[in-house]
Amino acid sequence: MIRKKILLLGDFGVGKTSLIRRYVDNAFDDSYLTTIGVKISKKHLTIRDTECELLIWDVEGATPLKQVLKSYMLGASGAIFVADCSREETIAHLDQHIERFLSVNPSARYVIAYNKSDLLTEEQKEEISCKKYARFTSAKEDSNVSQLFINLTEKMLP
Amino acid sequence: MNKTDIILRAILSQDLFDYLLADKNGTVFQFSEGIGKYIDTIPRAGDMLFEYLPELIGYEKWIDEALKEEGCHHTLKTIQKQEYYVDLHVEHYSSDTVLILLRDITDITLSKLKLLQYSNENTLLYNTIQKIIDSQNNLLLITYHNRIEYANRKLLDYFDLKDIQTIKGKAFDEMPLASLSFESFDDLYLYTKDREQEIGIGKDTFLAKATLLEKTHKLFTFSNVTHLSSLNRLLKSNINHDPLTGIYRKHYSDKILREELQKQSRFALVMLDIDNFKHINDTYGHMTGDKALKELTALIQKELNRNDIFARWGGEEFLILLRTFKKEESLKEESLKKVKSIRASIAEHLFSAIGHMTASFGLALPRHSDSAETLFERADQALYLAKDQGKNRVVFESEADRILSDQIS
Structure with a gap:
């Protein structure tokens, strides 16, 4: 079995915890509860006949005054960068998060989630120019969540 | 151990x-x-x-x-x-x-978590409010000491300013607003505190309104109405101008005539009608007729002063309000001279496609007891006689009275 550490990174309030909760427990709660520090969840999955254990790090979101500790990023094989597609500034900050993570783990793989897609119409989504490796997700409606994690795992496998 | x-x-x-x-x-x-x-x-x-x-x-x-x-x-x-x-x-x-x-570290972390939750919720709320404020009209907040305290993103962008720090604490004359004809924010406040006022900043037109906040700060809103203003001007122009010739329409000249009568201004009313225009239309077609009308109005406009009003009465009939005179006692003489000059220039002009064309003129001067209708009537009578006497001529109202009296007796 292959064990991989991945992190969910992004601004606060973009839905990182909700994505993990949806993927690991298949649950969702509409209320916003801030994450402090880090909490680890585990998830097993099989990709191309390879059993994987994902150690999913739910990391406290970045705020204008506080960046994510680089010590959390050590040893990570991948990351999911999360933005709230209804808040433009969280999309604009993605590059900073990616750069910070890759400075610690240059060879790590990543994917991007434009979360809370349930808040936008199809027309509004079309107006957003998606970054490479990005997809719209909704933890609330369970849209594209599993695919997000599977896609990252596929990228991390040799 | x-x-x-x-x-x-x-x-x-x-x-x-x-x-x-x-x-x-x-x-x-x-x-x-x-x-x-x-x-x-x-x-x-x-x-x-x-x-x-x-x-x-x-x-x-x-x-x-x-x-x-x-x-x-x-x-x-x-x-x-x-x-x-x-x-x-x-x-x-x-x-x-x-x-x-x-x-x-559970206890201290849970305390921090409460603070972080509160802080993040407020940041989200603040960001939302900020977006609302930035999406509104141009906003400018001024302190009691007439210094700039805050400007929203829309206003900063309009003046090409990077951020509020560029102008925070500055006075009226240090802002691009200084181009306005006000000396201070107090002046601008007095002008705009009761109702929205139109002001120009650079090439743009704004509706400005001041509101007093907490008795210490003045909030100015500037709504950019440049587009609406020019649209308004275009609409007004379309309403007041004849689409074919570009000169005024009858209703506009009527309005000016009534205003001039009310003010008892010195002016002369001229009515003119193109001679045999139906024949021109019938012979050369309406397209050529329209071209002739445009050529004629351009010709007459050259003879007129800027202050005079030239309007299309309908069809081939026109109306002129002569409002520019040199001497007090020569109203009739000056008017006649001007109208005769116009008549001559039309008669001498070679119109494209149709050659020569003439027009008849009736001229009347306002009297104290005149209404617009009585004045129109006299000018119209004079025009009728000009036509009746063989066209291509100018008839003054008193002359018309005399001729009519002769005809009746």
């Missing part, structure tokens, strides 16, 4: 720390009693460290360093374990043992 043991017992007695001791293979061989609350199984000697603390996967290098170097110390902060929060310390114990300390 070595120094580490003494320190360890001291801190453990405060219940602040729990600990694990693991060998270099990652096998746990000793732990404090309280360790069980952080993991979901009952700890036993011989278990693997990473099963208890998967957080340390990826930090194998820290463990290697701790085994090798005395005094080596690494910390992983604020890790949630079950319902607790801990700081994980990886420390050197001996060359074949690593010490993992779990410092319980």
